[in-house]
Amino acid sequence: MIKEITVNELNQCLNAKKEFQLIDVREPHEKAIADIGGELIPLSSIPKSLNRIGKKPVVVYCRSGKRSADATQYLQQNLKRDDIYNLKGGILAWSDEIDSSIVKY
Template identity: 35%
Template sequence: MQTPESLPKSITARELQQRLSDGEAIQLVDVREAMELELARLPHEVIHLPLSCSSAWLPTLEQRLERDRPVAVICHAGVRSWQFGCWLMEQQGYGQVWNLLGGIDAWSVQVDPSVPRY
């Protein structure tokens, strides 16, 4: 059963940018496909875990994603990242997970218009 404690918190693009600017050690996880990442990417290092390739990266998730650091999940509009964030918390036991509201599209509109919209 989902409880508020087992659901990702929502974070706006501006809030995420501020936290990154403040030097918070946030792990950015992008669940979009490779072609989407090529179209528009954050100007920060991301851990690319495309949902369609989960069978390839799932066995190494523990090596790729630290449990003791916050995770911000990103997709195009915030839907896939929300689903992944829920899975990460409920099935994998990660604690501090944020979902980027509006995804990379919101980042382009609210924070950095040089990031292409698609």
């Protein structure tokens, strides 16, 4: 079972300047439309990018939460870590609940 974090919990972590790695698993053209600052590692690149995942807790996001849930599950299994979280609802939830200036697409 994958662990999830809500957009409100993520926003609290950002505001508190907590140490974690934020990973965006969308495609480059999607990041150009709407960006909340994550490091871009498209879902298809995750298997060959495991060396880019640091030691800090990880939050993974996409547009709606489906691709990031897949990436979170893959990372948890392959890195054998329990501090990797899927952002529930993705960018769409962020736009709805945190920052309406983030474009929904």
